Each structure stands twice: as structure tokens, then as C-alpha cells.
Amino acid sequence: MDGGDGAEAVAAAALVASTIPGSAIVIDPDDGPREPLPQLPLALHTSAALALQRVLQDGSGMLTGWVDSTDAAQWRHEVQQITEALGPLDREQ
Template structure:
């Protein structure tokens, strides 16, 4: 018998799945899958005290995030590395190269988000 998940467990599972879809995607990361992973990683990074990553309240979750496991941060970083590699649909199709550079910079900021020592998540 499977017990129902708590809302906190469901949030963590949804974030994990977003990262897993990217890391399991093979040579090409789909744009939609990559976009979901970037958004999920931004949420994870915003949960790190002092990270400097802030989610607009209009774009973020209605409820506060639960305590996130440290392993989720590692999954987020791995997924973002894939999103930033050749073969990622998100890297192509930019009309303005300065927009592309700004997007890459923002994704890199999310991947490198850190808080004070001892406050990773």
C-alpha cells in the first residue's frame, strides 16, 4: 500500500523530476524540459539564505518552499550544466546575442548560488 505524499514531499519530487528529465535527456536537451529545470533550479537557489537569487512573488509558488534536501542542490547544478552545454535547445534561437549572453549569465548565477558557510539549504 502506498501512503499519500505530504505537500512538502510532492514539492521535492516535482523539483527532482524536473532535474532528472534534463539529466536523462540524452545528447539533446529539449527547450521545454530545460526551461522547467532552470525554473526549478532558481527555486532551489532562492531557498539558500543569502544566495542573492530572488523569485518574483508573481512568478513563484503561492506557499513557502519546504526544507529542501542538500542533494537537490547537486541535482540542480548537474541539470543546469546540461542546459548550458551544446545540444541544449535553449542555447539556440536567440535573435540578439546580448540577450543570449545575459540569459547564460543568469543561469550561471543560479548554478553558482551559495549562501554563507553552513547555509547551503
Template sequence: MGTWDTGPFDNDTAADFTNALDDVKPEEREALIRGVLTRTVDATGWLTEGEEAVAAAALIAAQCPGGDPIDTPYGPEEPMPAFPDDLRTLADKALARIISDEAGPASNWVDPEDWKQWRANLNRLRTVLAPPSPSIPLFDVEQ
């Protein structure tokens, strides 16, 4: 079937990736996610794992403040581990790489409106993944 909608799990490749997550031991899930994100960030040329990286980023974003829960039959059935904070940055970098690659997953969209929605979804994930800014006092008040 290929790609049927604009969500992070709405394509065969991402659904296969979540099945692979369900098939490995719980302690191996983080490494599987980290691997696909790292390979996407480091890729040159064609992004062979772009759809998997989007799904991985969505799983990480689901654990962040403001993240959407994974509520789709195409997502993993097994619970995900608590992901370390460094995966947020890696997922954001992977999404930036995917968004910038016009010949990769973006080329799946025939309808420009679908492409715009898909890109908006990725930008929403990036917003959630962005670490909060440290609060810096503007001035120090002595009492």
C-alpha cells in the same frame, strides 16, 4: 507568448511549471522539482524540460546563501518546502546540461545579447548552488 525575458520564470513553460507546483500538495513539491531536474540530467537528445529545470534550480538557489528571492508574478504563489542539500548538486548538474545544449533552450534567443544574459543568469545560479568548499587548515598549530 513563449519567452519574454531572460529570467528563470520569464517564459510560458516555466510559468506553467510554477502553477503546477502551486496545484500539488505541499509534500509533493519536492518530488516534482526533483523529477524535472533528474529527467534533465538524464536526458539524451532534445531537452524537453529545460525551462522547467531552470525554474526549479532558481527555487532551490533562493534557499541557498547568496541566492536571490523569487520576486516575480510568474513564480509560485505557494511557499516551497525546505529543500535537502542534495538538490543543490542535482540542480547544478541540470543547469550544466542545459548550458551545454545549444539546440535546447539556448536556441530560443534571436538576439545574441539576450542569449548572453540568459547564460549569465544560469551561471549565477550555478555559483549560488555550488556547495561551499570545506575549510581545511593549511597547518596544525600545537600549543
């Protein structure tokens, strides 16, 4: 997954995760949609988590494009937090 698609996948997954009741993922109002998002179906949570898996897999442009390894580690940690907020992939849909 290249950098542009990967960045969009991470942003979309963060928005999805932010709609989950009790989620630790909070979107800055200046960066998010103008109107609150409704509660989204579990299938969309799963799709977002699968997209993040692709972003984090070996060979992804998002993983290889970092110059500063400290920034890369912080980014991976934040993406992992979004993934955890989305919940397990094997739940009922």
C-alpha cells in the same frame, strides 16, 4: 536538452537556489509558488546544478534557440548566477 525541458529546469533550479539561506537568487512573488518553500536537501541542490550543466552544454536547445545574441548572453549570465548560488557539485551530500 530542448527548450521546454530546459526552461523548466532553469525555473526549478532558481526555486531551489532561492531557498538557500543568504542566496542572491530571489523569486518574484508573482512568479513563484503561493507558499514559501521549505529548506531543501543538498541532494536536490546537486540535481538542480547538474540540470543547469545540461542546459548550458553545447547542443542544448536552450543555447541554440536565441535570435538576439545580447539576450542569449544575459540569459547565460543569469543561469550561471543560479548555478553559483547552488554551490559546488563535489560537496558532501
